[in-house]
Amino acid sequence: MTTTVMRFDHVVKKYGGSTLAIDDFDLEIGDGEFVSIVGPSGCGKSTLLKLVMGLEPLSGGAISYSADARSVSAMTGMVFQQPLLLPWHTVLDNVLVPSSLQSRAQRKADQGWARELIEMLGLEEFAASHPYQLSGGMQQRVGIARALLHDPRILLMDEPFGALDAMTRDQLTMDLLRIWETDRKTVLFITHSISEAVLLSDRVVVLTPRPGRIADTIDIDLPRPRTLATINTPEFGEHARRIRQVLDGTEAVTS
Structure with a gap:
């Protein structure tokens, strides 16, 4: 069984005492796992990384790490x-x-x-x-x-390719896959791109509009190593469609 490196335990974040940004966010991330978080603008994706880094205080819940973790x-x-x-x-x-x-x-x-x-x-x-x-x-x-x-041990990435043109974005995505496959660091990756999330990830966590709650967690069972050609496979398309359906609210949220 994969060792849990980081755990979000019913995390809550409020701003100004009343604006609820994240609610009941509960997630375990395993050692060497690549997890992407997707969701609409303003749902708290980047806020989650600020909470991990200690740049923002928690309003509720806890974030913990494996017993052998450094600071x-x-x-x-x-x-x-x-x-x-x-x-x-x-x-x-x-x-x-x-x-x-x-x-x-x-x-x-x-x-x-x-x-x-x-x-x-x-x-x-x-x-x-x-x-x-x-x-x-x-x-x-x-x-x-x-x-x-x-x-x-953990690499946090906040939409790192969002401002780049499509060809450069594709190249950096492949660079990241190559680095990750060599070293297998744990990655928590924030993105607006469904294709990017599916291509990179072991799991994709889909958030609801604010307050950000987990609508679904989708296992990406595509074989590795992956290339840009993976995007053209029917299996890739099925994962992307499922994520889009959850985001659009056309599919019942599964537990």
Whole structure:
């Protein structure tokens, strides 16, 4: 049985004491599992990641981790909707930002790993470049490398490809699949894209409009490794249709 790495136990989030953003969110995520969360705008998807990171306090319930987990900051890496790179830093220095408060010896060790990550993401020719010299997709690759620098057990991703053009989005999706299949980190992925969620995930959690509650959790049993050609299979289409039906409210919610 897969070890549970993170558990949401009837999580509730209110703003201003009365605006209910998330209600009774109850979910276990296993070690090495890729879980995507989809739902309409304003349903609390990004808020869930803020709760995990401790950027927002819980209004009710709890978020817990496996007994052998490190601190939340040490065990999680975050990839944001925008790469949030420092314009005066090179690609290498941006990847090394999480290492800035470490010891000199650790910073030196991190430099080697940072260069490996840059090469893994196809940016080795741009290690000395600055963000303004990079395309949007390349900037987001830097953000992914930065999140992976301290080898987090859980990778949190908040619509990281949403602002990119379709071809770049497809390429980064395949890059992410390749990295995940190599390392099998636990991933909690927020997206508006049903196709993206089905292609990447082991499970897709569908949220209701605000307040965000779990409408359905759908197992994605498509074989791995997956490619862009997977999108054209009947099985892929069936999963995508089911998620769309839940989002549209045309299918009874299953327990």
